[in-house]
Amino acid sequence: MSDAFDIVSTEAIRAGRATDVYFERTETTLDHAGKNPTVVAEVTANQFPTGEFKLFAGVKDAAHLLEGLPVDVDALSEGNLFDAGPVLQITGKYRDFARYETALLGFLSHATGIATKALSARHAAPDTTMLSFGARHVHPSMAAVVERSALLAGFDGFSHAAAGDLLGREAGGTMPHALLICYGRGEQEAAWRAFYEATGQGVALCDTYGDEVEEALRAAAELGEDLESIRIDTTRSRRGDFAHIIKEVRWELDVRGYDHVDIFVSGGLQPADLYDLKDLVDGFGVGGYVSNADPLDFALDIVEVEGEPASKRGKLSGKKQVYRTRDGGHDVGLASRPGPTDGRPLLEPLIREGELVREFDLTDAAKRAATDAMKVGFGEN
The missing domain is CATH 3.20.140.10 (nicotinate phosphoribosyltransferase)
Incomplete structure (x- = not known):
């Protein structure tokens, strides 16, 4: 066979x-x-x-x-x-x-x-947390190569579970839009709450159905002090001025006392994006730029x-x-x-x-x- x-x-x-x-x-x-x-x-x-x-x-x-x-x-x-x-x-x-x-x-x-592409990404934002999210773009047999090469270049972590098994490192990440969609429009709070209760991870993806500011504030209201970070993964065609969106999210969270909530962004990021956004966010998920090298x-x-x-x-x-x-x-x-x-x-x-x-x-x-x-x-x- x-x-x-x-x-x-x-x-x-x-x-x-x-x-x-x-x-x-x-x-x-x-x-x-x-x-x-x-x-x-x-x-x-x-x-x-x-x-x-x-x-x-x-x-x-x-x-x-x-x-x-x-x-x-x-x-x-x-x-x-x-x-x-x-x-x-x-x-x-x-x-x-x-x-x-x-x-x-x-x-x-x-x-x-x-590794060379990953090093370019790392140097664009040297002091910001950076995770490798690109394993989905390569043949599964290559996943550990992608993640090891990213770590070699100075990335802080990666998302692929089996690569973590091979490398002796724990994979990391947040949640996919699919989880929110499984709950349905208007049920984001239920999805965020269930994720926290099931995993103990105080994170929320905040751009599935609504405006990034709106969903960030709803997640903060739902999870309160248990919310550690939000991820914004807005499709490039819908994000407009991404830096402005992030600044607005940060402002509206802070003014309501949620300054403890970190902001993590992902979605087709290139070194120029990383350089422009590095002072506005707490972390990046970088995918195709590295894995598709x-x-x-x-x-x-x-x-x-x-x-x-x-x-x-x-x-x-x-x-x-x-x-x-x-x-x-x-x-x-x-x-x-x-x-x-x-x-x-x-x-x-x-x-x-x-x-x-x-x-x-x-x-x-x-x-x-x-x-x-x-x-x-x-x-x-």
Whole structure:
């Protein structure tokens, strides 16, 4: 019986079956010819610095993909930023890892694209609570990738329950419009009350049937001190001057003594929206801007064969190292030559002779991302 969902299994990925078929044919050809050279292969997006920094993500999955293979792997740390040069480097017999290229690039490309968008959102409103609400826009098998990438970029939480199970973090959120609609027009108070009594969460969604101010005041009157926050998720086509609406809601709550009620907003928010609203609200739910990010166009290329530089046209031959300099520069050079005197090497051991030699702590990685973003001036251009 075939699987019910179109999801490539973990077993198939580990077995190297999650590959482009031409890698299988390459293995067959090299085996037939008795060739299996020792090579250095590097994953890169840009050969020379561009000044457009990306946030490196997906390395944990990449490490577990390559773990157990008879290869050495060096990589940037999760949370490093880069704008050129290799982010991961494999040394070993080519046939031992050739079929894993497709999955490897997928792990790195998609997560890095999502994490970079999330970092842009985080930098637009650095001091405001921010939750990832975008898992509904991607294939369910990708949900934990979206949420982990958002946390790496500095988000405070996320909404997806199963991703929380995988990541060891509790999912968060409020209520959907569907709950209010199940109760019906004019019965919002009953829905808000039932939600509070059932979950213990003092939150209310305040834009389902009526004006945002009207529903906010009705929720406050119904729940009183038990109301901790409201969420405004007004459809973009109906929201008009969103900043004015939020200011009005805040004013009318405060003037009636409900200044303890936080305001949380969501609904198609972009970095420009986050920047404009960050001083007016207590939190954001950011969805499609992050989850719908284009994967970064990583490629894996052989740069050395049997100790000699080699490459295809347009790629730089020779094994490399990348450095973070004190002024925030991202320097790329040959590994066989001295790096900048003030440079810290970023390609560090990940796997040695098939054994994973690095641990993955998401909290540490998020701190690294915040520090590195500040060093390179992320988002300042």
